[in-house]
Amino acid sequence: MKFKMNGRVLLIGLAFILFLTPALSAGERLKLSTTTSTENSGLLYELLPPFEKQFNVKVDVISVGTGKALELGKNGDADVVLVHARDLEDQFVADGYGVNRRDVMHNDFVIIGPGADPAGINKAKTAAEALKSIAKKKASFVSRGDKSGTHNKELSIWQEAKVKPSGSWYIESGRGMGEVLIMAHEKGAYTLTDRGTYLAFQKEGKIDLPILFEGDPTLFNPYGIIAVNPDRHPSVNYIMAMALIGWVTSPEGQRIIAVYGKGKYGDPLFYPDAIKSPK
Amino acid sequence: MEYLWGGIREAVILIISLDAEVFRTVLLSLRISLIATLFASIVGIPLGFLISTHAFPLKRSVITFFNTLLSLPTVVVGLFLYSLLSKKGPFGPLGLLFTPTAMVIGQFILATPIIVALTISAIQAMDPRAKMTAMTLGAGAVRTALTVLSEARFALTAAVIAGFGRVIAEVGTAMMVGGNIKGYTRIMTTAIALETAKGEFAFALSLGFILLAVAFAINILFHYFQAKRG
Amino acid sequence: MDPLFALRDITKSYDDSTVLDIPHLIIQQGGIYGIMGPNGAGKSTLLSILAFLLPPTSGTIYWEGVDVDTRDKHQLRKKVTLIIQNPYLFHTTVEKNVVYGLKVRGITKAKRAAKAQACLTMVGLSGFEKRMAYELSGGETQRVAIARALALDPQVLLLDEPTANVDRHGVEQLEGILRKLNEELQITVIVATHDINQAYRLTNEVIYLFDGKIARSPMENLFKGHIVKKDKDLFLFDTGRIQIALIPERDHVSHIAIPPQDIIVSIEPIATSARNSFVGKISQVTDEGEAVSLLVDIGERLKVRITKRSLQEMRLTLGSPVYVTFKSSSVEAF
Numbered sequence: 157m158k159f160k161m162n163g164r165v166l167l168i169g170l171a172f173i174l175f176l177t178p179a180l181s182a183g184e185r186l187k188l189s190t191t192t193s194t195e196n197s198g199l200l201y202e203l204l205p206p207f208e209k210q211f212n213v214k215v216d217v218i219s220v221g222t223g224k225a226l227e228l229g230k231n232g233d234a235d236v237v238l239v240h241a242r243d244l245e246d247q248f249v250a251d252g253y254g255v256n257r258r259d260v261m262h263n264d265f266v267i268i269g270p271g272a273d274p275a276g277i278n279k280a281k282t283a284a285e286a287l288k289s290i291a292k293k294k295a296s297f298v299s300r301g302d303k304s305g306t307h308n309k310e311l312s313i314w315q316e317a318k319v320k321p322s323g324s325w326y327i328e329s330g331r332g333m334g335e336v337l338i339m340a341h342e343k344g345a346y347t348l349t350d351r352g353t354y355l356a357f358q359k360e361g362k363i364d365l366p367i368l369f370e371g372d373p374t375l376f377n378p379y380g381i382i383a384v385n386p387d388r389h390p391s392v393n394y395i396m397a398m399a400l401i402g403w404v405t406s407p408e409g410q411r412i413i414a415v416y417g418k419g420k421y422g423d424p425l426f427y428p429d430a431i432k433s434p435k
Numbered sequence: 436m437e438y439l440w441g442g443i444r445e446a447v448i449l450i451i452s453l454d455a456e457v458f459r460t461v462l463l464s465l466r467i468s469l470i471a472t473l474f475a476s477i478v479g480i481p482l483g484f485l486i487s488t489h490a491f492p493l494k495r496s497v498i499t500f501f502n503t504l505l506s507l508p509t510v511v512v513g514l515f516l517y518s519l520l521s522k523k524g525p526f527g528p529l530g531l532l533f534t535p536t537a538m539v540i541g542q543f544i545l546a547t548p549i550i551v552a553l554t555i556s557a558i559q560a561m562d563p564r565a566k567m568t569a570m571t572l573g574a575g576a577v578r579t580a581l582t583v584l585s586e587a588r589f590a591l592t593a594a595v596i597a598g599f600g601r602v603i604a605e606v607g608t609a610m611m612v613g614g615n616i617k618g619y620t621r622i623m624t625t626a627i628a629l630e631t632a633k634g635e636f637a638f639a640l641s642l643g644f645i646l647l648a649v650a651f652a653i654n655i656l657f658h659y660f661q662a663k664r665g
Numbered sequence: 666m667d668p669l670f671a672l673r674d675i676t677k678s679y680d681d682s683t684v685l686d687i688p689h690l691i692i693q694q695g696g697i698y699g700i701m702g703p704n705g706a707g708k709s710t711l712l713s714i715l716a717f718l719l720p721p722t723s724g725t726i727y728w729e730g731v732d733v734d735t736r737d738k739h740q741l742r743k744k745v746t747l748i749i750q751n752p753y754l755f756h757t758t759v760e761k762n763v764v765y766g767l768k769v770r771g772i773t774k775a776k777r778a779a780k781a782q783a784c785l786t787m788v789g790l791s792g793f794e795k796r797m798a799y800e801l802s803g804g805e806t807q808r809v810a811i812a813r814a815l816a817l818d819p820q821v822l823l824l825d826e827p828t829a830n831v832d833r834h835g836v837e838q839l840e841g842i843l844r845k846l847n848e849e850l851q852i853t854v855i856v857a858t859h860d861i862n863q864a865y866r867l868t869n870e871v872i873y874l875f876d877g878k879i880a881r882s883p884m885e886n887l888f889k890g891h892i893v894k895k896d897k898d899l900f901l902f903d904t905g906r907i908q909i910a911l912i913p914e915r916d917h918v919s920h921i922a923i924p925p926q927d928i929i930v931s932i933e934p935i936a937t938s939a940r941n942s943f944v945g946k947i948s949q950v951t952d953e954g955e956a957v958s959l960l961v962d963i964g965e966r967l968k969v970r971i972t973k974r975s976l977q978e979m980r981l982t983l984g985s986p987v988y989v990t991f992k993s994s995s996v997e998a999f
Binding site for chain 2: 201214217233332335338391
Binding site: 562564588 | 716718742743746747749751752753755756765766769770813817
């Protein structure tokens, strides 16, 4: 008897859950693969909704490391790719996986670290010099270690410094930008990070590390958006991918990018590249 | 400790204020897992019943097979399913990767062996007189089977709950085939993983509390029904 | 009229062992039969065969004169219901248990409810409809099982050790119900039991099974009757023709048996403390090898045994008058 009572209540509750939540699939969808740092910055949740409304489409943002994001494009599992790794992007297009690459925006990388700055990098003239000092001092440094855009940038600077980083001070975490920032904060270590994620985390009080080196042009971090080649994967949503590329490089889209973060952090997180001064 | 307490406080506020993001995530989790468990039951219970009531060559091996599937690592299922659903893979054209449907499929794969294995043990533990009594009273094969299943209903309910418990709490498969897309395939477990990585401790904690509550409820229900089988 | 069951040359074997070997057995419509025997004698096997649940290894069963091999067993099973020693009740209410067979047959809900009420009343459990089956006592469980069988209007009810798990009060109650079913509903009842007293109390014919075979009655000098006089320490049992003194251990006695070996035969009355002494004429003499059995007519026919030598010494023949004497304590009562 009791089972019957409870059973009925349970079934009604389950039916409630099953039917009252919105439908699982609705309308057209566009799969955008991008990096974790891009998603973490929150820009996409400002940039995409007007596009979704105008074109009546839902954009599925799949955020993974740069390598994985491009691979999703190669396999046709994503329709459009937004990453910040110029060399890899060019290769992607050259190999025929992507078409119509556009510059979208850039932010820059900064090197953050413990306030005491044991390696004295704030005196460095170039990024390469800064990293060289860190290696010399064997000060703790957390690396992305995940083939991401940030990681590639870091590796290219080590190369320029002619240093091969290894040892217990060099921590290859294999994690996303946010996790690396927290790790650096916890360990009082240096790390290379994009300004956007850094500002977000710093302002929200998740970490507390000062910027110790910035401004070197080699630290600039340009973002490109690429449509997956429909010749390779006929089933990708090419037209909508092109629409998205159109949107992010349009005056309206670029304006959204230009002002993003100003209200919250004082400075914008990104600088538009398609239209330098959008109105 | 302050960090932890602050997080807990904020998490409770999120829950009490019925924060939209939190509850959307919870409802999506429940929805996907309920549907997956439902299908797993529809397939698993009859399958378990048939296996336990029929003699066939390699019966022992089949039962062992299902028992082994109980401890399938979820990331392995995720990886396997991913390779099938990717555009590169055989089912690519279906476009199922990074959709809730893919997650339902993945959780179905995880839940079914549990339900099959527990159904087999439930039926085997059944009083053999039940079947005989039904037959002496004139029940045909189908009616007898339904009667036996009904007699085992408490143990079978426990089996279904166990299946649900396994999938509501898994992250490996959901992450790999779902893609953790906000508002679409982001469920409690994958959201916790993501939000913690982003340092959104309070949000992750609030989801964590809810998930814990769900896990407790499941456990209590499971034991309630297991106990009643006697 | 054809008997209900006629078994001819029925055997049942498993691998190399034969558990049942019955050349001939008749069950008449409307009787209450007891199948008596020790555990392992084959009672349950015989019941299963009679219920058409178990096919015999060889032999023929005739139901109402017709060879059952020519008939649909499924139909026959509907007329004969077997209730096992520990009946299984479904995990639901008493009423739902009772109507299970009716539901299988598609009987409407209203008719089911009415039938359930009637059957439960028949077994003395009216009002028990909504009780949960697993809450019942051993005796109540048996009665629900009987009610469940009754709902299907069986012609024959077979019961395997129905009172094995029942307390004394419950035993009387159950036996009363079985008798009522037989008398009021004309159901043929066949009860397997190892309790000899029960067999005699309840049934009007007892089939003895020993090692799978039908055996001779171990009970000799078996008489039906009732107690007519009750003294403090002595009762008189009246068979209708003679009265026998006995020391009973129970109030309700329906049968007595007197072991032949306790009866002394003499040609003169003996002065003895034994309370039972009768005179009669020898109506039958049977040679049993070592001994001779005599049937002495004292109003009832009493079987006695003496050695061949005694027969000669006392010069006893057919028609000879003899005295038979036995103690009241020798009389077995049930």
